Amino acid sequence: xxxxxxxxxxxxxxxxxALLKKYNTxxxxxxxxxxxxxxxxxxxxxxPDPAQFRTTLFDLCHKADPSISKxxxxxxxxxxxxxxxxxxxxxxxxxxxxxxxxxxLKDFLLKSDKLVIAKxxxxxxxHALVLKAKEIKKLTLxxxxxxxxxxxxxx
Numbered sequence: 810x811x812x813x814x815x816x817x818x819x820x821x822x823x824x825x826x827a828l829l830k831k832y833n834t835x836x837x838x839x840x841x842x843x844x845x846x847x848x849x850x851x852x853x854x855x856x857p858d859p860a861q862f863r864t865t866l867f868d869l870c871h872k873a874d875p876s877i878s879k880x881x882x883x884x885x886x887x888x889x890x891x892x893x894x895x896x897x898x899x900x901x902x903x904x905x906x907x908x909x910x911x912x913x914l915k916d917f918l919l920k921s922d923k924l925v926i927a928k929x930x931x932x933x934x935x936h937a938l939v940l941k942a943k944e945i946k947k948l949t950l951x952x953x954x955x956x957x958x959x960x961x962x963x964x
Contacts, residue, residue, distance in 0.1 A: 820939035822947035825929060828936065829948075834928040836888055836921065839950045841877060845870055845885040846917060849909040855900045859886070862907040892924055918951035925949070926961050940964065
């Protein structure tokens with residue numbers, strides 16, 4: 810493919826969303842993400858590895874809401890990893906146990922929004938992207954203000 814003279818500039822919420830989905834950095838559905846997060850932090854089973862944790866988490870989520878698919882749980886778990894919430898701690902008997910860090914839902918949603926904004930800033934280095942706080946606000950899950958977004962993106 811030949812490079813074209815004119816590059817289409819991305820500057821709206823829908824385009825941001827498509828780009829973020831392509832890079833697995835946008836949760837599909839906020840309500841589902843919240844449900845999965847609540848189950849993940851409540852999970853007390855000793856799961857020595859992430860794969861087992863995901864399977865146990867899926868069983869728990871699917872029991873509570875049959876519409877939640879294994880793919881959705883796996884994507885959410887990956888998202889928690891990217892957010893830096895997944896860690897390993899020693900359980901009884903010295904066995905490793907995978908855990909998801911517990912925080913208030915408000916803090917969780919804010920952390921998610923900051924991750925999305927950081928990813929957009931990163932993608933802005935390699936894509937024709939014009940970041941607009943007003944458009945980013947449409948993608949946020951928390952109560953983050955447009956002014957806070959402006960500060961983060963340097964608008």
